Amino acid sequence: MSNLSDGELISLVLGVDTESYEKLLQYRLEAGQIICVRRMLALFIQRHSRDVCARAWETALTICLTDDEPEMDADSVEMWTDALLAALRDERPEIRSVAAKAFSLGLNEEGFNERIIRSLMEGLRDGFREVRESCGYALEHAGRAVLPHLLRALANETYHKPHEDEEHRASSVWNTLFVIDRILTRPDTTSRDRVECAESVAGFLSSRSVSDGSGDLDVWKAGDTLGEHIGGREALASLSALIDHTDPRVRASVAHGLSHLKEPEARERLHLLLHDGDEGVRNEAAKYLNRP
DSSP states (O other), rough: OTTHHHHHHHHHHHHSSHHHHHHHHHHHHHHHHHHHHHHHHHHHHHHOOOHHHHHHHHHHHIIISSSOOOOOHHHHHHHHHHHHHTTTTTTSHHHHHHHHHHHHHHHGGGGGGGHHHHHHHHHTTOSSHHHHHHHHHHHHTGGGGGGGHHHHHHHHHGTTSEEEOOOOOHHHHHHHHHHHHHTSTTTTOOOOHHHHHHHHHHHHHTTTTSHHHHHHHHHHHHHHHHIIOOHHHHHOOOHTTTTOSHHHEEEEHHHHTTTOSSSHHHHHHHHTTTSSHHHHHHHHHHHTTTOO
């Protein structure tokens, strides 16, 4: 059992039955934990397919690294990190997605160093939605350390280019804002974090124009992040400053953001938008004002 070939090991890794699982456990006991981890790593590095990559990593977590003090030595950790980062650059989007998900499954918050965060941020610019979403999910697990990277991305035009996929047109901005939303739910976020987020998201909206090519969904999402996820006086001030913006998409986004705020001034600002020169903005404001 300790001399399994790669083909035999792949068959066991891909097996979903009890027998395959028990044979993997036996292999781990006979070969030793470190050898088993490195065999899983070798399978991952070969990147035969999405399933082999995903199952090799899952096997390492569930069979090799389940002890209270697992024997994942420093060299193995470095090898895994290099292997996952290399997979994030694979030409196949399904492999890139698996690599991003592996970070979220295998690392605690302290494990996300700058090298990993930068690579995942680069993944937020991927042309495939699944890869962007997987990178975003992994970044959520890195905690507050990613906020500066996310806020810089909002000001970076290379993140604003819309992508085409089978489902809809959406750019990296959507995924960036969604990660910000999730980070802001953490109990360790500070009032300063919220101020900086409000300033950055409002800055993104302020720099929009009808001819800049930015996606309508991204503009809408920025108002949603301000109103629903940042909230408070910071969001009110940022949204109020955008009420007379030249882009009607921004003004409609402002109406959406204001609808989430409990401050009395928010409803006053919505009433102002009832008299906007654009019918779409007026309808957006009326929709929220007429809501029970």
